[in-house]
Amino acid sequence: MRRFLRLPLIALSVGLLVALLLGVAGQQYRLFERGWFNLKTWWQPAEQSIGLDRYQVVIEARPIEGLDEDISALTFDPDRNSLFTVTNKNPELIELSLEGRILRRVPLTGFGDPEAVEYVGRDSYVITDEREQRLIRVRLTADTPFLDAKDAEQLTLGIGLNGNKGFEGLAYDQKGKRLFVAKERDPMLIYEVHGFPHDNPEQPYAVHVVQDRKRDSKLFVRDLSSLQFDERSGHLLALSDESQLVLELDVTGKPLASLSLRKGFQGLSQSVPQAEGIAMDDAGTLYLVSEPNLFYVFRKSAD
Template sequence: MRALKRILEGLLTVALLLVLAAGVHYRLFERGWFHLNQWHRGEPAEDASLWLPDYQVTIQGKVVRGIDDDLSALTFDPDRNSLIAVTNGNPHLLELSLEGDLLRAIRLVGFSDPEAVEYISAGVYVISDERRQRLLRVEVDERTTVIDAAHASQLSLGIDRNGNKGFEGLAYDKVGERLFVAKERNPVRIYEIAGFPYVAEAPAVHINQHQARLFVRDLSSLQFDERSGHLLALSDESRLVVELDGSGQPLSSLALDAGKHGLEQDVPQAEGIAMGPDGTLYVVSEPNLFYVFSKQAR
């Protein structure tokens, strides 16, 4: 009887340790605490934030025709009233309509692994090359058919280098002239870069770590909201969009799991997020899926 009791106690101890390990690995305790605080804050937080719980999906899992795989990154272009994305398997810069239709594809030459793209100004974008940890300023007009990395202004960084776990997301603050750069994982980080893409040489370029209180397993994309000054961080592995205030404090979240926000199925591999001028959120997922989330009136 004692032997059986000791065995049961040992099994219970192992089970508890496994639960604790899983909680730490998947950031479940921090995520749970955040959701509790989000619920507790309620209406005061809604008035001071985008309040992602009010968003519902209006287009879900639409296949982007003309793209087979590797649809990654997303940014809104206000001059063209369209979305810009990239593919990395067969590198291209893409233009999509706000309904998720492919409008244009421009071949990228000299890019090893383009993972993020961000609108800067009319015809000017920054593309991140993940493996080489470099940012490239490119210019595009109606006649552009090829973008060659050799002709682009570049900023190379060697921060926490870890193979294919480099720069996955970009966001730009036009007023503050700050470029936010997300490192995917190992470790998860958000950096602020001042100076680039208009200056590419030190000491004019300054890099700081953004003090974000993140509880996600990875980062795949960023979006800066000019109106609130808040940053949206997208995590593929956590299936979550988190809203961060100017000090990096998480305020609200949007889950990308089936049954949440009107989703019929999980978003399989969310890789890009962008926001339109009316607050509409656009999300792309590998291999070639397109989603739209709109804020619902209360």
Template sequence: MRSFLTPRQLAAAFSLLILGLLVTAAQQFRLFERGWFVLQEWRHAAEWRDRSIWLPDYRVAIEARPIEGLDDVSALTYDPDRHSLFTVTNQHSELIELSLDGHIIRRITLVGFGDPEAIEYISPGMYVITDERLQRLIKVKLDENTRSIDASQAQQLSLGIGLSGNKGFEGLAYDTAGQRLFVAKERDPMRIYEIHGFPHTNPEKPIAVHVVDDPKRDARLFLRDLSSLQYDDRSGHLLALSDESRLVLELNAEGRPISSLSLLRGMQGLRKSVPQAEGVAMDNDGNLYLVSEPNLFYVFRKQTD
């Protein structure tokens, strides 16, 4: 005898299916962890605000300004000596210097870099650029007269860590006091590595490179990917930018998330969501700069009471 589900049973089965899909989506997008973090951020605001960057206090000052002449910006770093910003383009292999309001100052041709994806200021005239797919870190030098840089003439470090196609080294940050280079692997798996000994800055000492990672810390990052990093020398905290999560996350010295800046419409004064955030940088005054593909420029400033 054929049996049929009653309307009530069908409704119950459908409700369970929808509930299962919602739970799966929540797990995939780390919504439970993110919700718990928002609660903790609110509870500890008074305790953490004065000894952190404290991203909730930031509001957008320049929103989605097109960088004329560019169409594939990737990464961002602040040069405290020149008081300017640098980004790279991977389609045309260029190093671009930008003013603090998002205008091109100069363009430098990159030769032999493959897939340049991130750049980080190290010291006056010295930077590190990543080749994402090959997982190369390339130390470069430039001055006022530099018009092109050849990777074959530069100091390099290759790291074959968890190779996964176009999901390689996506972001860089540098701790000047600790001489640590932070390297973000985008995903599959998502990781933040600490590189000690590169770039090699003392020719009188032998090269000794040490790589440190912390899978437990990285598992606490309720982010779907990593696009960029920024280290704050004043607080000792690290900023992690996620394109897919539309979020900038502040990590304390122990690697625990303590504050966040949302890149969604209606948050932080944004009229529209940031479409594809690729790079974040911070200047000496604590202003945040952000670039989004294809060529959008943002500035966030901290609001004071």
């Protein structure tokens, strides 16, 4: 009799353990928040969203030929009508065509661990040094043979130093002169840097760093790999590799819409393996790079 009584107790214990593990996993991976968000956006899509759900892949997993090192980050240069990315081993700044082909390679000296690059003005870019949390503003002309960090304007923030979980993404608001800086995780944060880069020599050099913990707490992704600021809407796009998601935030930091990078969504035949950078051109086309050096393009379908 005791043997038969033990069976329900064992089953109950196993059931409680499984429920506990599912609850921990759900909390760790933010599955409950993501599920609730998906339900809300399906039931009542945000009218002010840029329409990420209508984007479809038009170039999928095209290998970027000619690279031995993995690339990280992506930014669109409207003057050159091209894209830029960086490598952190044997550091280089690399210009890509809008079809994902290499146009130019510029060696980087003294950058340590470059992880992100962002266009901030004609011939002007900011590159991050992830481990040292440095922001390095460089200028690139048609005949620049290499870029040396010691010759560049620099800003070191040194906030919550955490090895290789440092500054992973950049985005720039041209009108508001704000540089958004993403800390990958532990904790996952987005800083707003005002006053860097410094463009007006007649004004004193003053840097102000803003942190919005309320906004960051709404991010139900596991990490941050890259950022993109949309000048037309004022919205911020946050790319998460681990969550395989692009999340759109409005001007208050509220999540509005998302673009899934998983197989079967947005026309993808396979999941994006390790998304590292996102950029948007003037027409609203989205470009994405993923390790191992794969190139993607997404365009919005007609309403």
